[in-house]
Amino acid sequence: MTDTKNVFISHVHADDDGLKKLKDLLKPQGVEIRDSSIHTGKFNDASNPEYIKTQILAPAISWAGVFVCYVSPKTKDSEWVNWEIEYAAKQDKRIVGVWAHGESECDLPSALKEHADALVGWNGSAIVDAINGKDQWEKPDGGACTPVPIKRHPC
Numbered sequence: 262m263t264d265t266k267n268v269f270i271s272h273v274h275a276d277d278d279g280l281k282k283l284k285d286l287l288k289p290q291g292v293e294i295r296d297s298s299i300h301t302g303k304f305n306d307a308s309n310p311e312y313i314k315t316q317i318l319a320p321a322i323s324w325a326g327v328f329v330c331y332v333s334p335k336t337k338d339s340e341w342v343n344w345e346i347e348y349a350a351k352q353d354k355r356i357v358g359v360w361a362h363g364e365s366e367c368d369l370p371s372a373l374k375e376h377a378d379a380l381v382g383w384n385g386s387a388i389v390d391a392i393n394g395k396d397q398w399e400k401p402d403g404g405a406c407t408p409v410p411i412k413r414h415p416c
Contacts, residue, residue: 265293266392269325269354271345273335282362283331283388290385292392318345327392328354330373332380333361337368346372357381357391360401380406 270280284294318341322328328349336342349356350372358373358380360366369380379391382403391397400406 264291265295267295267324267326268329268392269322269327269345269349270294270296270329270331271336271342271349272331273333273339273342275335276331276333276361279331279333279361283329283359286362286383286385287388290389292389314344314348319348322349322354323352325354328356329392330356330358330370330377331361332358332367332369332373333364334367336370336373339370343370343372346370346376350376355392355394357388359383359388359391360399364401366401 270283272280280296284296287294322345328346330336330342330346346356355378356373356376358369358377360380360382362383364383369377373380379395379397380399381387381391381397382399382401384403387397387399387403398406
Protein backbone atom coordinates (compact mmCIF):
# COMPACT_ATOMS: atom_id res chain seq x y z
CA MET A 262 0.00 0.00 0.00
CA THR A 263 1.32 3.42 -0.96
CA ASP A 264 1.30 6.24 1.57
CA THR A 265 0.78 9.60 -0.16
CA LYS A 266 2.44 12.64 1.42
CA ASN A 267 1.78 16.26 0.52
CA VAL A 268 5.24 17.84 0.56
CA PHE A 269 6.81 21.11 -0.47
CA ILE A 270 10.40 20.52 -1.59
CA SER A 271 12.49 23.65 -1.28
CA HIS A 272 15.44 23.71 -3.67
CA VAL A 273 17.27 25.83 -6.20
CA HIS A 274 16.27 25.36 -9.83
CA ALA A 275 19.74 24.03 -10.70
CA ASP A 276 18.78 21.01 -8.53
CA ASP A 277 15.46 20.27 -10.29
CA ASP A 278 16.78 16.85 -11.43
CA GLY A 279 17.25 15.88 -7.79
CA LEU A 280 13.52 16.16 -7.12
CA LYS A 281 12.72 13.26 -9.43
CA LYS A 282 15.55 11.23 -7.89
CA LEU A 283 14.14 11.94 -4.43
CA LYS A 284 10.62 10.89 -5.41
CA ASP A 285 11.98 7.76 -7.13
CA LEU A 286 14.00 6.91 -4.01
CA LEU A 287 10.88 7.02 -1.83
CA LYS A 288 8.57 4.95 -4.09
CA PRO A 289 10.10 1.58 -3.05
CA GLN A 290 9.60 2.70 0.55
CA GLY A 291 5.85 2.86 -0.12
CA VAL A 292 5.70 6.66 -0.14
CA GLU A 293 4.43 8.74 -3.02
CA ILE A 294 5.34 12.41 -2.84
CA ARG A 295 2.83 14.97 -4.07
CA ASP A 296 5.13 17.97 -4.45
CA SER A 297 3.74 21.50 -4.46
CA SER A 298 7.09 23.22 -5.10
CA ILE A 299 7.87 25.25 -8.20
CA HIS A 300 10.21 23.46 -10.60
CA THR A 301 10.98 23.26 -14.31
CA GLY A 302 7.89 21.16 -15.09
CA LYS A 303 5.69 23.52 -13.09
CA PHE A 304 7.19 26.93 -13.71
CA ASN A 305 5.41 30.28 -13.60
CA ASP A 306 5.88 33.57 -15.45
CA ALA A 307 5.58 35.79 -12.39
CA SER A 308 8.39 38.28 -11.84
CA ASN A 309 7.27 40.31 -8.82
CA PRO A 310 8.98 38.78 -5.73
CA GLU A 311 6.17 39.78 -3.36
CA TYR A 312 3.55 38.25 -5.66
CA ILE A 313 5.61 35.05 -5.98
CA LYS A 314 5.93 34.80 -2.19
CA THR A 315 2.32 35.57 -1.26
CA GLN A 316 0.38 34.15 -4.21
CA ILE A 317 2.48 31.20 -5.36
CA LEU A 318 4.86 29.95 -2.67
CA ALA A 319 2.87 30.68 0.50
CA PRO A 320 -0.24 28.71 -0.59
CA ALA A 321 1.93 25.82 -1.82
CA ILE A 322 3.78 25.64 1.50
CA SER A 323 0.53 25.97 3.46
CA TRP A 324 -0.99 23.07 1.47
CA ALA A 325 1.90 20.74 2.28
CA GLY A 326 1.91 18.62 5.41
CA VAL A 327 5.71 18.48 5.50
CA PHE A 328 8.41 20.83 4.24
CA VAL A 329 11.57 19.26 2.79
CA CYS A 330 14.73 21.19 1.94
CA TYR A 331 16.92 19.52 -0.70
CA VAL A 332 20.40 20.46 0.56
CA SER A 333 23.14 21.11 -1.98
CA PRO A 334 25.99 23.64 -2.07
CA LYS A 335 23.72 26.02 -4.00
CA THR A 336 20.95 26.15 -1.38
CA LYS A 337 23.06 27.80 1.33
CA ASP A 338 22.97 31.26 -0.22
CA SER A 339 19.52 31.10 -1.80
CA GLU A 340 17.35 33.96 -0.58
CA TRP A 341 14.30 32.03 -1.82
CA VAL A 342 15.15 28.80 0.02
CA ASN A 343 15.74 30.70 3.27
CA TRP A 344 12.45 32.60 2.85
CA GLU A 345 10.56 29.35 2.18
CA ILE A 346 12.03 27.74 5.32
CA GLU A 347 11.16 30.79 7.44
CA TYR A 348 7.61 30.76 6.08
CA ALA A 349 7.24 27.03 6.76
CA ALA A 350 8.44 27.56 10.32
CA LYS A 351 5.83 30.30 10.84
CA GLN A 352 3.23 27.81 9.58
CA ASP A 353 4.51 25.28 12.15
CA LYS A 354 5.38 22.77 9.41
CA ARG A 355 7.69 19.85 10.06
CA ILE A 356 10.96 20.82 8.37
CA VAL A 357 13.25 18.08 7.09
CA GLY A 358 16.61 18.65 5.42
CA VAL A 359 17.68 15.97 2.92
CA TRP A 360 21.26 15.94 1.68
CA ALA A 361 21.34 15.97 -2.13
CA HIS A 362 22.15 12.71 -3.89
CA GLY A 363 25.93 12.28 -3.94
CA GLU A 364 26.56 15.29 -1.69
CA SER A 365 29.68 14.98 0.47
CA GLU A 366 28.70 17.81 2.85
CA CYS A 367 28.26 21.53 2.47
CA ASP A 368 27.06 24.50 4.48
CA LEU A 369 23.38 24.53 5.35
CA PRO A 370 21.00 27.41 4.66
CA SER A 371 20.89 29.59 7.79
CA ALA A 372 17.11 29.17 8.17
CA LEU A 373 17.48 25.37 8.01
CA LYS A 374 20.06 25.48 10.81
CA GLU A 375 17.57 27.43 12.88
CA HIS A 376 14.33 25.57 12.14
CA ALA A 377 15.06 21.99 11.01
CA ASP A 378 13.38 19.13 12.82
CA ALA A 379 15.63 16.58 11.10
CA LEU A 380 18.53 16.36 8.64
CA VAL A 381 19.08 13.05 6.85
CA GLY A 382 21.32 11.47 4.25
CA TRP A 383 20.32 9.96 0.91
CA ASN A 384 18.56 6.91 2.32
CA GLY A 385 14.91 6.20 1.55
CA SER A 386 13.95 4.74 4.91
CA ALA A 387 15.71 7.55 6.84
CA ILE A 388 13.91 10.17 4.74
CA VAL A 389 10.54 8.49 5.27
CA ASP A 390 11.21 8.26 9.03
CA ALA A 391 12.09 11.96 9.13
CA ILE A 392 9.00 12.93 7.12
CA ASN A 393 6.89 10.84 9.50
CA GLY A 394 8.23 12.61 12.59
CA LYS A 395 11.52 11.04 13.65
CA ASP A 396 14.00 13.70 14.73
CA GLN A 397 17.39 12.54 13.51
CA TRP A 398 20.61 14.26 12.47
CA GLU A 399 22.83 12.70 9.82
CA LYS A 400 25.76 13.52 7.61
CA PRO A 401 25.28 12.96 3.88
CA ASP A 402 26.60 9.39 4.18
CA GLY A 403 23.99 8.58 6.85
CA GLY A 404 26.44 8.69 9.73
CA ALA A 405 25.42 10.48 12.89
CA CYS A 406 26.24 14.15 13.32
CA THR A 407 25.74 16.61 16.11
CA PRO A 408 22.10 17.74 16.28
CA VAL A 409 21.47 21.24 15.02
CA PRO A 410 20.33 23.45 17.91
CA ILE A 411 16.74 24.46 17.29
CA LYS A 412 15.52 27.88 18.43
CA ARG A 413 11.86 27.09 17.73
CA HIS A 414 9.80 26.19 20.79
CA PRO A 415 6.32 24.65 20.95
CA CYS A 416 3.59 26.89 22.34
